[in-house]
Amino acid sequence: MSPPSCTSSAAEAAPASQNEKARDPSNPMSYMAVLQHLPSGQKQMKCTYCAYTFKGTGTRAFIHLTGRNPTTGSTDKAVSSCTKVPQDVKNSLLDSKASKRQREQQQRQQQQQRKAQK
Secondary structure, three states: OOOOOOHHHHHHHHHHHHHHOOOOOOOOHHEEEEEOOOOOOOEEEEOOOOOEEEOHHHHHHHHHOEEOOOOOOOOOOOOOOOOOOOEEEEEEEEHHHHHHHHHHHHHHHHHHHHHHHH
């Protein structure tokens, strides 16, 4: 009798649990599987929710998951929006981007105040 072999479903289950531990709710790339690193600095990515494959960076991953452009906040049709992403994930990404914008705005105001005091 031969020793039991590792089945493909068991091998695929381990990375999924590792991905769950490594997910950062504020990082859109943590919800993507990187298939290939391209010479241009972009990545070939696959959404872990809907299996949509595209090339790009974290910005395109954000647009895919939220349907919003992180810079303008408007809807963006450049990348197909994910229809299977849970609402809590979408909200988490949008909230983290909004709080980042607020921090950056506060920093700019503080810098302007320091310059005005000099």
